[in-house]
Amino acid sequence: MAALDKSCLVGPVPFKDVHGDDDHVISPPDEYADIVSTLPSIGSPDLHLRLYQDVWLFNELVPGFISVQRRFTPRPGDVLLASPPKCGTTWLKALAFATMARAAYPLSDADHPLLRLNPHECVPFMEALFSAGQEAKLDALPSPRVLHTHMHHSMLPRSLADNPDCKIVFVCREPKDMLVSTWHFIKSAGGSSNSSFSDLFELACEGKNPYGPIWGHILGYWRASKAAPERVLFLRYEEMLADPVSAVRELARFLGVPFSAAEEAAGLPMDITAMCSIDTMRGLDANKKGSSGTFVKFPHETFFRKGVVGDWVNHMSPEMARRIDAIVEDKLRGSGLTFSS
Incomplete structure (x- = not known):
């Protein structure tokens, strides 16, 4: 694709269209090395986690979390897509980008970004860039920017979490x-080769899974959405899957770009959900080939497995399911939030 004239761009624009395949040398911020070295750690070399501010993080990303907290400067209009891993992140990135950028990138355009790029090449993973010392890349994005994070709400810089000029969209999924x-994602990406699913399950029950504890991640954004619904939208993957068109309408309204009567009459909400469906995205060359990531390159095809509800029954015994259900129910008690089995 021809180079973009960045001086006249209005966002959101695909991250890769601004930066191309530019892979700068990774230079993690070394001023946090002493902090990181003192943090509790668990795991193996291919799944090494450290406990920072009561959250278990991948070792190589801890400097990025600290750097985001200390250095990130939000802009009016920033949209932060937040999620625990494997909760519909890729889908949310596609839906949010297509919805927000529909004026600049009509769905009828054969060169639409989501037809030629993986959603992760459109919406950058914020703390990975900060961990690599590449946060300046975010400055080159025109506003409004769409960014992604796996940070717990409690870890977000207050300048972002409490900013009336920024929006946060959080998506979660039934924990099992x-x-x-x-x-499956860890295995397909070549990680944790000597570990079993039961190992990950045991860690999760103890709150020590990557970005865990699960309940802390979910509760933080749930409470924030109740306290400031105009700033934080809380979505559940299962509800989105059951009625994706309504989810897209809700997303558009929250982001301040509701569909017009003409767009509704033309079926645009349905067209966006069709373009961004897992079946459509899985079939695109951009998602069959290539890879994305900063420290680890994840094959694009690994982001599209099943996307269904209830696959846990093929991997957990009834006893395992009852155990994790009981733990989550106990941790969420009194919040008004529940997950059905």
């Missing part, structure tokens, strides 16, 4: 399905 999807 999330764990199964996480396991």
